[in-house]
Amino acid sequence: MAKDLPQDSQRRRLLARTAAGGAILALAPGVKLAELALARDEDDPASTQVRWGLLVDVSRCADGCDACVSACNEEHALQTTGRPRTDPQWIRKADLVDETTGHTLSMPLMCQHCEDPPCVDVCPTGASFRRADGMVLVDKHTCIGCRYCMLACPFKARSFVHEEISGQRSYSPRGKGTVESCTFCVHRVDQDRAPACVERCTELGHGALIFGDLNDPDSEVSDRRGSAPSTELRPDLTLNTGVRYSGV
Amino acid sequence: MTLVRSTLTGILSMVLCSGTGSGASADINLPKYPRGQGEACVEPSEVMRRDHYEYLMHHRQVSVHLGVRTKRHSLVGCVNCHVAREEDGNYLPVNAPGQFCQSCHEYTAVKMDCFGCHAAVPDTLVRQ
Numbered sequence: 001m002a003k004d005l006p007q008d009s010q011r012r013r014l015l016a017r018t019a020a021g022g023a024i025l026a027l028a029p030g031v032k033l034a035e036l037a038l039a040r041d042e043d044d045p046a047s048t049q050v051r052w053g054l055l056v057d058v059s060r061c062a063d064g065c066d067a068c069v070s071a072c073n074e075e076h077a078l079q080t081t082g083r084p085r086t087d088p089q090w091i092r093k094a095d096l097v098d099e100t101t102g103h104t105l106s107m108p109l110m111c112q113h114c115e116d117p118p119c120v121d122v123c124p125t126g127a128s129f130r131r132a133d134g135m136v137l138v139d140k141h142t143c144i145g146c147r148y149c150m151l152a153c154p155f156k157a158r159s160f161v162h163e164e165i166s167g168q169r170s171y172s173p174r175g176k177g178t179v180e181s182c183t184f185c186v187h188r189v190d191q192d193r194a195p196a197c198v199e200r201c202t203e204l205g206h207g208a209l210i211f212g213d214l215n216d217p218d219s220e221v222s223d224r225r226g227s228a229p230s231t232e233l234r235p236d237l238t239l240n241t242g243v244r245y246s247g248v
Numbered sequence: 249m250t251l252v253r254s255t256l257t258g259i260l261s262m263v264l265c266s267g268t269g270s271g272a273s274a275d276i277n278l279p280k281y282p283r284g285q286g287e288a289c290v291e292p293s294e295v296m297r298r299d300h301y302e303y304l305m306h307h308r309q310v311s312v313h314l315g316v317r318t319k320r321h322s323l324v325g326c327v328n329c330h331v332a333r334e335e336d337g338n339y340l341p342v343n344a345p346g347q348f349c350q351s352c353h354e355y356t357a358v359k360m361d362c363f364g365c366h367a368a369v370p371d372t373l374v375r376q
Contacts, residue, residue: 046315131315139312140365168367170324175365190317 042190051134052184052242053214054198055221055230056107059247060208063106066093068209071200072110075185076172081163088159088174090182091197105248108197108209111136111157111182112233113242119149119158128179134214134242135186140178149179154234157181184211184242214242279351282332289329290320297352300326304362323362328370341368 040047072078072091080087091110097103117136119128127143130136138149138158150158158181161174168174171187185195193199198209212221230246232239289296291303307321319325330348332340342349343363353360 042317042319044316045310129313131313133315137312141308141312164364168365170327170367170371173365173367178365186315190315 046131046133046135046190048132049215051214052113052189053134053212053221053225054113054184054195054243055210055224056243056245057208057210057224057247058105058107058245060206061106061108062206062208063095063104065106065204065206067200067204067206068108068197069093071196072182075169075188075196076174077165077167077169078174079165079167086160086162088161088180090159090180107245107248109155109157109233110197110243111153111184112155112239113182113184115240115242117239118152118154118237122148122152124148131186135184135189136181137183137186138179138181140173140175140180143178145177145179147179153181154237154239279355280346281348281351282330284330284348286329290325323366324370327366327368331369339369339372343368 069089069091076090078088078090091108094107094109096105096107098105113134113136115130115134117128117130119136120130123129124146125142125144127139127141128136128149129139145160147160150156150160158179160179161176164176165174172183174180185193185197188195194202194211195209198211201207201209210221210224212219214222214225216222224246225244228246230244231248232241232244291299296303303321304323304326307318307323310316311318311322327342331342332347334340340347341363343360344350345354349360349362349368
């Protein structure tokens with residue numbers, strides 16, 4: 001069976017698209033370039049020209065709001081088993097209190113989509129991998145459920161599916177015996193849609209989550225990262241995470 | 249090994265293609281399954297009978313690891329086309345007894361584990 005990949009044509013298309021994006025920039029500088037420049041054909045593989053990233057504006061993250069968590073649960077059909085200690089969690093809300101001043105912060109934590117992901121380093125089967133455009137994913141076909149990645153992740157971002165599950169979405173296969181975590185809603189991003197959590201946060205008017213291409217200097221996420229201080233979690237580990245936090 | 253496999257799948261294909269009317273297979277309970285929608289499968293039926301897993305395996309590699317999102321050999325496409333409905337309109341999972349995937353897999357005694365993770369019915373209640 002022919003197994004040739006469409007990589008040769010990809011380069012030509014990318015060049016053509018870059019030229020088209022430039023023309024649009026010249027014509028309409030106000031247009032959001034992220035959506036135009038990044039649209040790729042469905043037979044094109046993900047490109048290293050793009051690096052997807054998220055900025056969490058903690059100052060806009062509402063205390064007590066868990067809309068991003070529920071949006072994620074709905075999108076990926078994450079259901080409780082009635083045993084919350086072992087329920088998979090792709091996003092969780094963390095509430096922090098400064099004990100000296102009483103100042104509180106609330107922020108979502110999820111897979112940080114590291115450039116140098118420890119979970120990928122330790123995976124014995126290659127199931128844990130980083131896609132060309134920066135998304136850190138699990139290939140559940142090859143995951144053996146050893147959970148080394150869960151131990152290696154400094155952010156406790158990964159969950160193990162302990163029990164048989166049903167009602168999976170067609171675009172988000174999940175099953176017993178495998179590890180899973182935030183995928184940046186790769187199925188949506190590949191269709192030029194924002195991740196479910198970002199969409200919900202924006203719909204509700206909070207605007208605490210900004211998603212886009214970190215390699216595109218004109219994207220909103222690049223603009224916001226460049227205009228205000230932000231930090232990655234555990235900067236001492238120098239993982240160059242795709243998720244950063246501002247207003248912490 | 250390859251020869252054995254080819255011979256076995258060849259025999260299976262002949263059996264499945266020969267229809268219920270021929271003398272040789274008259275006393276064999278051939279699998280019965282619902283017809284898919286549309287005119288034809290994405291590849292010729294004889295090819296799909298023998299090699300559907302090759303297409304699925306290849307597609308899973310390029311879609312999961314490379315992000316190629318073509319629909320032609322996608323498992324979701326298989327399910328959407330080959331799923332059947334009950335009289336009340338509810339979908340019957342393709343891995344349920346007598347349904348498209350399960351009927352042949354039962355006949356050939358090959359266990360499939362696709363649907364431990366993948367949805368065996370089309371999405372219905374997805375928030376748009």
